[in-house]
Amino acid sequence: xxxxxxxxxxxxxxxxxxxxxxxxxxxxxxxxxxxxxxxxxxxxxxxxxxxxxxxxxxxxxxxxxxxxxxxxxxxxxxxxxxxxxxxxxxxxxxxxxxxxxxxxxxxxxxxxxxxxxxxxxxxxxxxxxxxxxxxxxxxxxxxxxxxxxxxxxxxxxxxxxxxxxxxx
Numbered sequence: 001x002x003x004x005x006x007x008x009x010x011x012x013x014x015x016x017x018x019x020x021x022x023x024x025x026x027x028x029x030x031x032x033x034x035x036x037x038x039x040x041x042x043x044x045x046x047x048x049x050x051x052x053x054x055x056x057x058x059x060x061x062x063x064x065x066x067x068x069x070x071x072x073x074x075x076x077x078x079x080x081x082x083x084x085x086x087x088x089x090x091x092x093x094x095x096x097x098x099x100x101x102x103x104x105x106x107x108x109x110x111x112x113x114x115x116x117x118x119x120x121x122x123x124x125x126x127x128x129x130x131x132x133x134x135x136x137x138x139x140x141x142x143x144x145x146x147x148x149x150x151x152x153x154x155x156x157x158x159x160x161x162x163x164x165x166x167x168x
Contacts, residue, residue, distance in 0.1 A: 002165055004099075006126075007106070010133035011098035013162050015091040017136075017154075021048070021143055022084050024152040033080050037146050041073070041139075044146050045083065049075050051139045052087055055094065058132040061112065062125070063097070072116065101129070 002009065025033065025044055036042040041050045053076055056068045070076050077083035106126040113120040144154045159165075 005101065005103075007098040007101050007129050007133075008095070009159070009162075010130075011091075011094045012164055013159055014133060014136050015095060016162055017140055017157060018087055018091055020154045020157075021140055021147070022087060024147045024154045025143070026080070026084070027152060028147075028150060030080065032150060037149065039142050039146055041142075044143055045080060046075060047139055047143050047146070048087070049077055049083055051136055051143075052076060052083065052090060054135050054139075055090055055132065058128065058135075059090075059094070059097065061128070 004012075025048065028044065033045040034043050037044070039047055041047040050072070053068055053070065053072065056076075059065065060067045068076060077086060106129065107124050109122050110125050110128070111120065111122040112128070140154075140157075144157070147154060
């Protein structure tokens with residue numbers, strides 16, 4: 001039975017889903033990956049890049065590390081192989097980071113200002129952590145639709161099917 005925290009579960013789920021999505025997306029040509037398909041970020045590549053960018057932005061808020069150099073909407077990685085390698089490394093980092101979080105830290109109120117929406121609020125950190133994982137899921141769903149348009153299926157996406165929850 002799983003004994004971890006919600007952030008640990010979501011970090012593991014994120015890694016599993018990214019493995020599935022990147023395996024499917026890896027079957028596309030560069031032209032297909034970069035083609036504007038009418039999604040919010042246009043292409044499969046740009047949407048996957050945005051997810052990584054968002055993860056880096058939120059992680060920097062939590063850890064105090066430097067923000068990504070590129071603003072929202074600009075590609076961090078123009079080549080799928082580079083993006084994939086960065087995704088693998090960041091997923092491992094998110095798993096390690098999630099294992100360090102305490103209930104006290106998660107419940108601590110934090111005041112922050114959204115540059116995207118131009119407001120300031122004070123909320124417990126767990127709300128921001130949950131948003132990090134919700135943001136990933138939201139945009140991965142968009143990628144799943146784009147991949148389906150190419151005839152590719154990312155597979156099962158339900159949390160209860162996460163392999164670590166079904167290991168005997």
